[in-house]
Amino acid sequence: xxxSDGIELDIAYQPEATPAEIRTDMGYRVRLERAxxxxxQVKLVPCESLASHFWELIGPARARAxxxxxxxxxxxxxxxxxxxxxxxxxxAGTLRPPPGSYCGIRFTGMPADEDxxxxxxxxxxxxxxxxxxxxxxxxxxSAEAWPVTVGIxxxxxxxxxxxxxxxFDRPVLEGVSIAIDHTAWFDGIDFAEGDAGxxxxxxxxxxxxxxxxxxxxxxxxx
Numbered sequence: 411x412x413x414s415d416g417i418e419l420d421i422a423y424q425p426e427a428t429p430a431e432i433r434t435d436m437g438y439r440v441r442l443e444r445a446x447x448x449x450x451q452v453k454l455v456p457c458e459s460l461a462s463h464f465w466e467l468i469g470p471a472r473a474r475a476x477x478x479x480x481x482x483x484x485x486x487x488x489x490x491x492x493x494x495x496x497x498x499x500x501x502a503g504t505l506r507p508p509p510g511s512y513c514g515i516r517f518t519g520m521p522a523d524e525d526x527x528x529x530x531x532x533x534x535x536x537x538x539x540x541x542x543x544x545x546x547x548x549x550x551x552s553a554e555a556w557p558v559t560v561g562i563x564x565x566x567x568x569x570x571x572x573x574x575x576x577x578f579d580r581p582v583l584e585g586v587s588i589a590i591d592h593t594a595w596f597d598g599i600d601f602a603e604g605d606a607g608x609x610x611x612x613x614x615x616x617x618x619x620x621x622x623x624x625x626x627x628x629x630x631x632x
Contacts, residue, residue, distance in 0.1 A: 416581025419505040421452055421484055421515075424624070425590040427497035435597045437550040444544035445492040445592055447617075448536045450520035450565070452588065453483040454505055457513035457575055482507045487520075489528035489536045492592045499587055512576045515623045517588060519566035540566045541617060547601045558601065560610050562617075570623035585626040594620045 432440040479485040484503045519540035522529050526536075535542060541562040548555040576584060595616045599609055 417506060417509065417578045418583050419454065419507060419576070420583070420585040421502040421505060422499040422585065422587045423449070423488075423490060423502060423590060424499040424587040425490060425492050425495040425497070426593050428493055428495050429593065432593050432596060433550075434599065436600060438596065438599075438601055439548040439550055440596050441546045441548070442493060442543070443546065444542060446533055446536055446539075446542045447490050447492065447519055447590065447592075448522040448526065448540050449488045449490065449502075449517070450522075450540075451483060451485050451516075451518045452502065453516040453518075454507055454512050454576075455482075455514045455516055455569070457511045479503075481505060482512075487522050487526035489522050489526050489530075489533055490590070491528065491533065492590070495592075507578060509578050512572070512578070514569060514571040515586065515588065517568045517570055517621060519562075519568075519617075521563065535561075539563050541614075543595070543613065545596075549602060554602070556601075558609065560613050562610065562614055566614070566617065568618050568621050570621055572623055572625055576625060587624045587626070589622045589624055591620040591622075592617075 428442065428445070430441070432442065434440060482505060484505065486503060488500075488502060490500065521538055521540055522536045524537065529536060539561045541560070543558070543560040545558050546555055547558050570588065572586075576586075595613050597616060599612045599616075601609065604612070
């Protein structure tokens, strides 16, 4: 793979600022105690293969090892503590892809390994989870409240298309942010009626739909 000097793509994660309380679309109040997500890999996807070869992204459900970094892929594992988010981007790294057209990013959440960035003594359980949520749910009508813990241990692959392709045909500096709206993870869930398995499946679906790839327009080199 030929890499063109001067083509650089900065990758960042940008979680929403964490509110003291989240109000869901079904009227529940969610008070988060813990909300963490572990990222294993992000990969820039050429337009001709955006929806194909999805199997390449999926590894063992409890993978620990670093993914390999390439000119189009960042494989440095990172644990994001969303409770500490103030809405500011977290820089992940820089890709130097070859010329071409790229239509999206493949994002993989997976349990962290022992030297993942952002892993602390308080978050060691992220070596077993790709996502961990601990919250207290309150019924806005009855005022009934109960604890909820969701730990997703399997690999969590997502494909995030760009609103329009990134076309690299000359030296350029661009940026892409992967937005994480964890305030929407609890929408569409009837906590009073759903069992633990149903709640976890719905939250997993919500996590995937909460991720978006946002590009910033760069500047051409000389």
